[in-house]
Amino acid sequence: MGDMKTSLQGKLAIVTGGAGGMGRSHALRLAELGANVAIIDIDLKVAARYGETLSAASVRDEILNLGRDSIAIEADLSDRKAAFDAVHQIERHFGRIDILVNNAGGAITPIGSSSASMASEEDRNTLFAANFHTAVNMCQACVPALIKEGGVIVNISTVGVCLDDAAARFAMYSASKAAVEKYTRSLAVELGPKQVRVNCIAPGLIATPRVASQAAARNLATGGQADAIPLRRLGQASDITGVVEFLVSDLASYVTGECIRVSGGLQLQTRT
Incomplete structure (x- = not known):
């Protein structure tokens, strides 16, 4: 087995939604493993907006301080x-793309009116744009370069695809992520013969700075909810990053078209 500390040496990884939270965790870990990292985010100042403490002025600067090259692009990827x-800007700068982590997105509409029976057309369109269209656009933009390198795609879903809270408050968000999971499987079938692997991760309740700032108002990812998780804790960004690391590494060289639930066992619980 090769040295994991340099297992991605010379490769280029794109992390969407990489300017803070889970995306930042993924970007820094890929850089620690040797990759150069391009960050694309709709808001490059998102870390400061949610009070996230960085070790440098920006995530890009943190990556540069690790001795890797990095560029940061502010863009709405649903366009x-x-x-x-x-993607063309990234290719011009680095000359290659080996890894795409589609982390951008989220449950960004008011959850009090996002249930299956109440969600407005506007909110539905917003959620599918942020979660599904963004992922599809990036996959399609990166596929030609990934085929050249025998690359890897990791899409991010949610454990909400296979369970709901009592009021089904995340119906449209979860539906957009269910579409991501199906798209992941179809893309894996299509790109497998070209030696491009495509997988998905479905996080549970992850205590990112954005989630923590909204926890009380949304009654989401609170200490009380941790008691209902078999592992009895909320997830951390690093819990998801560890699975990203596995999926982009040679350890997962025969894994494609899968969705790995990373929820502490949340989806195993019987709701009453």
């Missing part, structure tokens, strides 16, 4: 042209 333009 197909913006996604393709960002």
Whole structure:
């Protein structure tokens, strides 16, 4: 087995939504493993907005301080042209793309009106744009370069695809992520013969700075909810990053079209 500390040496990873939270965790870990990292985010100042403490002025600077090259692009990836333009800029700078981590997205509409029976057309469109269209645009933009390198795609879903809270408050968000999971499987079938692997991760309740700032108002990812998780704790960004590391490494060289639930066993619980 090769040295994991340099297992991605010379490779280029793109992390969407990489300017803070889980995306930042993924970007820094990939850089620690030797990769150069391109960050694309709709808001490059998102870390400061949610009070996240960085070790440098930006995530890009943190990556540079690790001795890796990095660029950061602010773009709305639900816009197909913006996604393709960002990818072309990255290719011009680095000359290759080996890894795509589609982390951008989230449950960004008011959850009090996001249930299956109440969600407005506007909120539905917003959620599918942020979660599904963004992922598809980036996959399609990166596929030609990934085929050249025999690359890897990791999409991010949610454990909410296979369970709901009592009020089904995340119905449309979860539906958009269910679409991501199906797209992941189809893309894996299509790109497998070209030696490109495509997998998905479905996080549970992860205590990112953004989630923590909204926890009380949304009654989401609170200490009380941790008691209902078999592992009896909320997830941390590093819990998801560890699975990203596995999926982009040679340890997962025969894994494609899968969705790995990373929820502490949350989906195993019987709701009453």
